[in-house]
Amino acid sequence: MAVNPETAHRTVGAANPPQLRAIRLRRQRIFKAIVLTLTLLFLFIPLASMLLFTVRHPLSGQWSLAPWQAIFTGNGESLGADLTVLWEGLGSSLLLCVVTVVIMLVLMVPTMVIVHIRSRRLERAIEWVATLPLTIPAIVLVVGLGPIYRWLSADVFSTDPVWLCFAYVVLVMPFAFRSIAVGLNSIDVKTLVEASRSLGASWPRVFFRVIIPNLWQSILSASFISIAVVLGEYTVASLLGRMNLQVALYQLGQSNSQVSTAMSLLALMFGVILLVALDLISTAMRTSKEGK
Amino acid sequence: MTLADQKAAVAEASESFIDNELGATVTEAAQAVLEDSTERGGGIRMQHVDKIYPGAASKALDDFNLDIKPGEMVVLLGGSGCGKSTALRALAGLEDIQAGRILVGGQDVTATPVNKRNMAMVSQAYSLFPHMTALQNVEFGLEVRGMKKAERRRIAMEKLELVGLTDQAGKYTQQMSGGQQQRVALARALAISPRVLLLDEPLSALDAKVRVQLRDEIRRIQLETGTTTVFVTHDQEEALAVADRIGVMNHGRIEQIAAPQDLYQRPATEYVATFIGLTNRLPGGSNGSEAVVFGQRVPLLEGSKQGPLVAVLVRPEALTLTPAETNTSNVGEHARVETIHFLGALVRVDTVISSGEWQRWNGGEQLRVTVQLPASELPAGLAIGSDVVVAPRAVPALAV
Ligand SMILES: Nc1ncnc2c1ncn2[C@@H]1O[C@H](COP(=O)(O)OP(=O)(O)O)[C@@H](O)[C@H]1O
Ligand SMILES: [Mg+2]
Numbered sequence: 066m067a068v069n070p071e072t073a074h075r076t077v078g079a080a081n082p083p084q085l086r087a088i089r090l091r092r093q094r095i096f097k098a099i100v101l102t103l104t105l106l107f108l109f110i111p112l113a114s115m116l117l118f119t120v121r122h123p124l125s126g127q128w129s130l131a132p133w134q135a136i137f138t139g140n141g142e143s144l145g146a147d148l149t150v151l152w153e154g155l156g157s158s159l160l161l162c163v164v165t166v167v168i169m170l171v172l173m174v175p176t177m178v179i180v181h182i183r184s185r186r187l188e189r190a191i192e193w194v195a196t197l198p199l200t201i202p203a204i205v206l207v208v209g210l211g212p213i214y215r216w217l218s219a220d221v222f223s224t225d226p227v228w229l230c231f232a233y234v235v236l237v238m239p240f241a242f243r244s245i246a247v248g249l250n251s252i253d254v255k256t257l258v259e260a261s262r263s264l265g266a267s268w269p270r271v272f273f274r275v276i277i278p279n280l281w282q283s284i285l286s287a288s289f290i291s292i293a294v295v296l297g298e299y300t301v302a303s304l305l306g307r308m309n310l311q312v313a314l315y316q317l318g319q320s321n322s323q324v325s326t327a328m329s330l331l332a333l334m335f336g337v338i339l340l341v342a343l344d345l346i347s348t349a350m351r352t353s354k355e356g357k
Numbered sequence: 358m359t360l361a362d363q364k365a366a367v368a369e370a371s372e373s374f375i376d377n378e379l380g381a382t383v384t385e386a387a388q389a390v391l392e393d394s395t396e397r398g399g400g401i402r403m404q405h406v407d408k409i410y411p412g413a414a415s416k417a418l419d420d421f422n423l424d425i426k427p428g429e430m431v432v433l434l435g436g437s438g439c440g441k442s443t444a445l446r447a448l449a450g451l452e453d454i455q456a457g458r459i460l461v462g463g464q465d466v467t468a469t470p471v472n473k474r475n476m477a478m479v480s481q482a483y484s485l486f487p488h489m490t491a492l493q494n495v496e497f498g499l500e501v502r503g504m505k506k507a508e509r510r511r512i513a514m515e516k517l518e519l520v521g522l523t524d525q526a527g528k529y530t531q532q533m534s535g536g537q538q539q540r541v542a543l544a545r546a547l548a549i550s551p552r553v554l555l556l557d558e559p560l561s562a563l564d565a566k567v568r569v570q571l572r573d574e575i576r577r578i579q580l581e582t583g584t585t586t587v588f589v590t591h592d593q594e595e596a597l598a599v600a601d602r603i604g605v606m607n608h609g610r611i612e613q614i615a616a617p618q619d620l621y622q623r624p625a626t627e628y629v630a631t632f633i634g635l636t637n638r639l640p641g642g643s644n645g646s647e648a649v650v651f652g653q654r655v656p657l658l659e660g661s662k663q664g665p666l667v668a669v670l671v672r673p674e675a676l677t678l679t680p681a682e683t684n685t686s687n688v689g690e691h692a693r694v695e696t697i698h699f700l701g702a703l704v705r706v707d708t709v710i711s712s713g714e715w716q717r718w719n720g721g722e723q724l725r726v727t728v729q730l731p732a733s734e735l736p737a738g739l740a741i742g743s744d745v746v747v748a749p750r751a752v753p754a755l756a757v
Contacts, residue, residue, distance in 0.1 A: 259471075260485075265472045265475065267472060281488075
């Protein structure tokens with residue numbers, strides 16, 4: 066009789082005296098701790114270095130909070146830095162966040178819901194299309210977007226950076242798709258739709274009163290991830306010659322790299338806070354429904 | 358008898374009159390009058406409905422016809438894939454149909470969208486809205502209809518009381534058992550006072566005890582509220598327990614629709630006879646109205662086949678069993694007892710016919726005969742291996 070090696074192993078493990086098992090558990094725990102520490106170091110050393118860089122002048126070695134003061138007072142003259150470009154970039158990036166998220170939601174949520182109900186095959190096709198931007202390097206994307214934007218800015222809209230939103234919707238699509246798909250797969254959309262339809266609900270009511278409330282978490286996470294992507298976007302804006310936060314940071318970095326680094330840190334922090342908030346909100350929402 | 362019942366009775370009488378007496382001469386106008394009378398009764402009628410799913414090889418509904426009287430509970434019974442759910446969904450408007458029409462109270466609703474049909478459905482899949490409490494779920498249909506908050510809360514509480522769940526009003530889906538969820542779904546469906554309540558195997562996902570309990574409760578509530586109901590199931594016991602009439606479905610159409618008793622005693626086809634209850638397939642000679650089975654004359658049901666050697670479908674309780682040594686009758690066939698099942702007041706005895714002749718008729722398989730009799734009539738000393746004589750009683754049977 067063939068012995069399944071896996072079960073055989075398990076049987077031996079179960080027969081081990083408890084001390085041996087305790088030792089193995091402890092070893093596992095130590096291993097986990099080491100991996101976690103290394104990962105955190107890998108992530109935080111660059112951040113810590115950035116922080117250090119903003120408060121200690123690289124040439125003179127002098128410690129000073131001047132770059133942070135400049136950002137929070139909005140006055141960079143003492144450092145010889147012109148912060149107007151920074152405000153301009155920040156403004157357009159924030160506006161882009163809002164516009165991109167709105168377009169993304171209006172475009173993707175209804176489409177994905179309808180496709181999810183109607184056709185599994187089409188859903189897979191859309192998944193494939195939505196994932197494409199992830200596999201195409203931004204620089205290749207720009208080669209295609211260049212002529213379109215030349216035409217857009219000359220004949221349709223203006224050179225205002227807010228029109229980058231169309232390109233950004235494409236960029237955030239893979240992430241947004243994932244988040245929304247997770248939500249759709251976690252509820253039985255078809256059954257809920259049919260139940261509400263047969264109870265007399267019109268399509269808009271089904272959508273806003275039944276589907277959206279159940280997708281709330283996914284919509285939130287899709288939005289937050291999109292915001293994070295838009296705030297961090299540099300290549301497309303830069304190559305298309307539009308101003309956004311990252312482009313501004315780069316330009317500022319040419320004249321005052323300390324202020325630029327401080328601002329980058331802030332943007333990063335903002336992203337982290339968003340994601341933590343997302344996590345907290347979804348946990349709170351879950352417990353409020355499951356708890357007493 | 359309520360007014361609605363009377364109207365329905367009149368409608369039915371006039372319909373059978375026209376069908377029987379005038380047959381083909383019935384005019385379009387008479388048909389219209391007839392439909393009008395069904396309308397006042399508020400009945401449901403599905404006529405010549407065809408449904409073909411995109412890419413499917415055969416029709417899911419094939420010339421499907423169904424008439425439901427107001428306040429009636431019709432069960433659609435059939436094996437998996439025979440089109441029960443499709444029929445229900447077509448009636449609800451959840452599936453479009455390729456041919457035929459659907460009338461509610463005489464009005465053609467074939468083109469009416471789901472949300473305007475005023476039919477409520479409870480499906481096998483748990484369908485409560487997870488972001489709402491039980492009470493909010495029940496209120497949903499009333500909210501859709503623009504009812505004031507206080508009023509709809511009152512009605513919703515009333516329906517929750519009907520299903521015995523007032524204490525669960527504030528609970529969310531995840532905090533309720535499967536049975537409780539289906540009760541809430543039932544309350545939610547009843548809250549809108551639907552023209553028809555559609556139940557698509559609402560009990561399939563529940564465990565046996567809850568299933569029986571809830572099934573009886575559904576019937577009680579249905580009778581109490583007088584709601585016209587279509588109940589779909591593949592479980593014959595469930596069907597027999599709740600139905601006014603059972604429609605046995607096969608290959609996308611109803612093979613026979615009748616009261617449970619009639620269906621059992623007067624099956625129209627072999628499929629129906631074998632689907633409901635146990636039945637023995639015994640060899641016999643038939644002249645179309647009478648058959649001779651094991652030397653015994655058996656009256657035949659309408660639609661029976663004619664021929665020197667046909668299969669006669671005989672119920673286990675329509676057979677007698679006598680120990681061979683005490684047998685004095687010259688009818689019957691010798692058999693050997695295989696198993697004896699005690700079912701409380703009844704006993705079921707499985708036997709195998711001894712004669713090799715019938716084994717050949719049965720395609721080489723041993724011909725097994727199941728006899729059911731009251732425990733008090735079980736011959737004393739009967740044991741496994743006993744030699745007995747089995748013979749049919751003169752109870753109407755179907756020859757196929
Ligand atoms: N959405 C669908 N697409 C294609 N075929 C379907 C679909 N739903 C049901 N069918 C087919 O139609 C037939 C009837 O299905 P259904 O009404 O669900 O049967 P039942 O409820 O009696 O088990 C089956 O053969 C089934 O495979
Ligand atoms: Mg079904």
